Amino acid sequence: MEKIKIMTIFGTRPEAIKMAPLVKELEKNNKFESTVCVTAQHREMLDQVLKLFDIKPDYDLNIMTTKQTLTSITNKVLSGLENIFSSYKPDIILVHGDTTTTFAASLAAFYQQIKVGHVEAGLRTFNKYFPFPEEMNRKLTGTICDIHFAPTNGSKQNLLNEGINEEIIYITGNTVIDAMKTTIKKDYIFVNDVLNKIDYNNRKVIMVTAHRRENWGEPLENICKALRDIVLNNEEVELVYLVHLNPIVRNTVEKYLGNLSRVHLLPPLDTKETHNLMNRCYMIMTDSGGLQEEAPHLGKPVLVLRNVTERPEAVKAGTVKLVGTDYLNVLKNAEVLIKNISMYDKMSESINPYGDGLASKRIIDALLYYFGLTKYRPKEFKSV
Numbered sequence: 001m002e003k004i005k006i007m008t009i010f011g012t013r014p015e016a017i018k019m020a021p022l023v024k025e026l027e028k029n030n031k032f033e034s035t036v037c038v039t040a041q042h043r044e045m046l047d048q049v050l051k052l053f054d055i056k057p058d059y060d061l062n063i064m065t066t067k068q069t070l071t072s073i074t075n076k077v078l079s080g081l082e083n084i085f086s087s088y089k090p091d092i093i094l095v096h097g098d099t100t101t102t103f104a105a106s107l108a109a110f111y112q113q114i115k116v117g118h119v120e121a122g123l124r125t126f127n128k129y130f131p132f133p134e135e136m137n138r139k140l141t142g143t144i145c146d147i148h149f150a151p152t153n154g155s156k157q158n159l160l161n162e163g164i165n166e167e168i169i170y171i172t173g174n175t176v177i178d179a180m181k182t183t184i185k186k187d188y189i190f191v192n193d194v195l196n197k198i199d200y201n202n203r204k205v206i207m208v209t210a211h212r213r214e215n216w217g218e219p220l221e222n223i224c225k226a227l228r229d230i231v232l233n234n235e236e237v238e239l240v241y242l243v244h245l246n247p248i249v250r251n252t253v254e255k256y257l258g259n260l261s262r263v264h265l266l267p268p269l270d271t272k273e274t275h276n277l278m279n280r281c282y283m284i285m286t287d288s289g290g291l292q293e294e295a296p297h298l299g300k301p302v303l304v305l306r307n308v309t310e311r312p313e314a315v316k317a318g319t320v321k322l323v324g325t326d327y328l329n330v331l332k333n334a335e336v337l338i339k340n341i342s343m344y345d346k347m348s349e350s351i352n353p354y355g356d357g358l359a360s361k362r363i364i365d366a367l368l369y370y371f372g373l374t375k376y377r378p379k380e381f382k383s384v
Contacts, residue, residue: 173355
């Protein structure tokens with residue numbers, strides 16, 4: 001019997017982190033012919049992950065340019081994949097999450113009647129502009145794809161509410177938990193020596209990321225003002241802000257936090273550095289989606305600097321709190337966790353609803369069943 005030809009497609013660092021464990025599992029299975037295509041929607045940060053997980057793409061569209069737009073990304077992915085699909089003809093492509101690469105790759109596959117599997121399917125905020133453009137990228141991908149790998153029961157329910165057939169939905173957990181099993185080391189020494197010099201035992205180190213499009217302008221200014229005052233008001237606090245390379249973000253952050261004592265403004269770190277910083281810090285403040293899944297696995301409270309989230313499970317579990325971008329709200333919620341140990345302990349000890357490190361294996365089992373290579377529907381992840 002011929003092997004099933006599976007092409008995994010991704011283009012950004014967050015996608016790569018979450019798809020890497022699945023790529024490695026596909027490589028080990030003799031029922032599949034596994035190929036990898038990267039769009040390089042993000043180039044440098046993507047390459048860091050490829051190197052970390054020893055993944056060598058079979059196809060590289062290398063589309064990234066300065067000042068690229070959503071339209072240009074979409075056009076380049078569509079045209080680049082048209083040629084690849086015509087020559088290679090995969091049986092199914094696997095895409096991840098909510099990037100423009102994800103949507104454009106799914107559309108390109110649809111145009112050639114190639115099946116699409118969606119990893120991390122079914123997350124919703126129900127507001128098409130928050131996050132932008134991710135909410136619609138994910139939803140539009142969901143209307144195209146043929147098999148949905150939902151990380152939680154809540155994401156499965158979202159798909160059912162949209163009329164998706166339950167037979168093609170599988171609850172798998174989130175593959176990012178699989179990745180973290182290989183990246184976090186107890187005796188890890190940071191490449192960035194600034195991080196080696198921080199006293200994690202006696203300081204309350206807050207890790208920060210904030211860069212989303214919808215937070216540009218006044219929301220990000222409010223966040224930075226609150227961060228400044230959190231540091232000034234609390235001498236035990238040390239802040240590590242991983243500042244996005246976009247000048248809109250960088251200029252705002254440097255305006256309010258540059259040259260401030262006990263504040264470290266660092267460029268984005270590679271995956272291993274980021275995960276190990278998360279593991280050692282006191283708490284996390286972020287507008288990222290992925291960190292909301294990763295931090296609960298490590299027992300780290302998260303304050304989400306957004307007004308809505310497509311990941312409500314951790315909010316419900318109690319390890320994540322949605323605080324928005326209002327200056328006072330951000331400040332007050334951070335200071336509660338800094339000063340109220342019982343509240344901190346309550347959040348840090350909450351159950352992680354996103355996985356057990358076996359998501360990639362469940363996706364493999366679902367693919368084997370979907371293509372008729374196993375007889376029985378595989379067991380699913382039981383999310384909280």
